Amino acid sequence: MKITFWIQAEANGKKLDGFTNIATGKTTWTSSSTALSEAAVDGDVNTCFLIDDVQPSKWWRIDLGNYPSYRIYEVKLINTNRTDKSSLMTYNATVRAGNSLEFGENPVCGDQVSLNDTSQDELVFPCILTFARYISIEQEQEVYPLRFCEVEVYADLEFLCEDIINTTEPGVNFASLASRVINMTDFVNGESQINAECTPKLNGKFYVGKTDVSCVFNDTAGNGATCDFEVTVVDVEPPTPTCDNVARITLPGVNYAYIDSFPIIVTDNVDKNNLISRECTPTLHGTFYAGTTVVRCMFKDRSGNNAICVFVFTVTDVEPPTPTCDNVARITLPGVNYAYIDSFPIIVTDNVDEDNLISRECTPTLHGTFYAETTDVTCIFEDQSGNDATCEFVVTVADVEPPTPTCDNVTTITLPGINCVYIVLFPIVVTDNVDEDNLISRECTPTLHGTFYAGTTDVRCVFKDRSGNNAICVFVVTVTDVHCQVSQQKVHIR
Numbered sequence: 001m002k003i004t005f006w007i008q009a010e011a012n013g014k015k016l017d018g019f020t021n022i023a024t025g026k027t028t029w030t031s032s033s034t035a036l037s038e039a040a041v042d043g044d045v046n047t048c049f050l051i052d053d054v055q056p057s058k059w060w061r062i063d064l065g066n067y068p069s070y071r072i073y074e075v076k077l078i079n080t081n082r083t084d085k086s087s088l089m090t091y092n093a094t095v096r097a098g099n100s101l102e103f104g105e106n107p108v109c110g111d112q113v114s115l116n117d118t119s120q121d122e123l124v125f126p127c128i129l130t131f132a133r134y135i136s137i138e139q140e141q142e143v144y145p146l147r148f149c150e151v152e153v154y155a156d157l158e159f160l161c162e163d164i165i166n167t168t169e170p171g172v173n174f175a176s177l178a179s180r181v182i183n184m185t186d187f188v189n190g191e192s193q194i195n196a197e198c199t200p201k202l203n204g205k206f207y208v209g210k211t212d213v214s215c216v217f218n219d220t221a222g223n224g225a226t227c228d229f230e231v232t233v234v235d236v237e238p239p240t241p242t243c244d245n246v247a248r249i250t251l252p253g254v255n256y257a258y259i260d261s262f263p264i265i266v267t268d269n270v271d272k273n274n275l276i277s278r279e280c281t282p283t284l285h286g287t288f289y290a291g292t293t294v295v296r297c298m299f300k301d302r303s304g305n306n307a308i309c310v311f312v313f314t315v316t317d318v319e320p321p322t323p324t325c326d327n328v329a330r331i332t333l334p335g336v337n338y339a340y341i342d343s344f345p346i347i348v349t350d351n352v353d354e355d356n357l358i359s360r361e362c363t364p365t366l367h368g369t370f371y372a373e374t375t376d377v378t379c380i381f382e383d384q385s386g387n388d389a390t391c392e393f394v395v396t397v398a399d400v401e402p403p404t405p406t407c408d409n410v411t412t413i414t415l416p417g418i419n420c421v422y423i424v425l426f427p428i429v430v431t432d433n434v435d436e437d438n439l440i441s442r443e444c445t446p447t448l449h450g451t452f453y454a455g456t457t458d459v460r461c462v463f464k465d466r467s468g469n470n471a472i473c474v475f476v477v478t479v480t481d482v483h484c485q486v487s488q489q490k491v492h493i494r
């Protein structure tokens, strides 16, 4: 920043080493409802402001206006024409200058008024070039009056030839500089016709970054100034990310999805999206397992403004379990027509769920009695995501037990006159664990039913159940020749 002033004309107003009293005619207030606050700035040292009643706190204040900004050099209290010079007027008064309506927040100018000071016609309070809109004079001494006939505030302008730092306007990458920033009221002669020429022009857009500005000011009286300064526009707006929830399905055979790009859109008032850093937890790109994952991303533009977005990434298991259901073959338990099966060699796997989390429902129910036959079993397996698979298999229980025949020996005698008997029924009893006796085939040698001659005949029978299990029994038929008879008769033996 560089400023050069030149002043050609003398001021019309009251001047003090280049500073001018700017208080005259400005708006004033006081704590008193009866005192005339404006009497202190009417330019007449014979009209005075006075609060002389007993009050715990008395104050007077002036508003110099918020534009232009004044740089206060000093405040002067004129206290002429006092009738009693020892009245301790303004004793302990404090002068402050600043931009706050709360007196206590503004810097103090000079010292409090001492006892010695109260006898002076003029009291001066240096303000060390404080920029101020308000000047206040307060007094806490309730028994002393607050009196002054004129308050003079000596100031020059805040000539705002300063480097300017501004922030971006919402949604754009520039700031439009208000013209007040570089206006300079013609302080010297009270006119306000300033010709300002700035390069670049100041009523336009200043983009993010630094811009060198050079201005020349001239008033009609030939006073002028040049000012070179920098305008810095800072991006204060965070990026705007749009993070939608994402849903995917598991890849074949595995419990995850692999994602290499997310539909995240991020814009910024200044930076292109490839200049906006992003940091996500968990990291984008990669393996996301079945289930929901909350992803939190932070986006940061080059100026460090950041924005966070959170979204949910859902990977759904769409793959049914894979059961392996082999056929089952068992044999009958001893003496009965069934097998008892309490476990089946079923293996089920899933891309996501452990096998103990996969429900199974079988018809008929697994575990229990399976009879000697073939049974079709259908099982449905369902994983935790509701994907199901069916498998069918056959349970075969084989009858491996032969029939149990009882073949008693047969003893009989010949009938009179013949040397043989005709036997039609043998006392053979056969049982089987599975088959009724009428389903058990029998084959005897010699054939049962027929003529058995006197003597002994060995009979051998083979019994076979439907499963081909066979049993043999052997017995002897003994026919005793008692006497011969003419005719042959049938003998029934039971």
Ligand SMILES: [Ca+2]
Pocket (backbone or CB within 6 Å): 039, 040, 041, 042, 043, 044, 045, 046, 047, 048, 049, 149, 150
């Ligand atoms: Ca006056």
Ligand SMILES: [Ca+2]
Pocket (backbone or CB within 6 Å): 235, 236, 237, 238, 239, 268, 269, 270, 271, 301, 303, 305
């Ligand atoms: Ca930004």
Ligand SMILES: [Ca+2]
Pocket (backbone or CB within 6 Å): 317, 318, 319, 320, 321, 350, 351, 352, 353, 383, 385, 387
């Ligand atoms: Ca699955």
Ligand SMILES: [Ca+2]
Pocket (backbone or CB within 6 Å): 399, 400, 401, 402, 403, 432, 433, 434, 435, 465, 467, 469
């Ligand atoms: Ca059998």
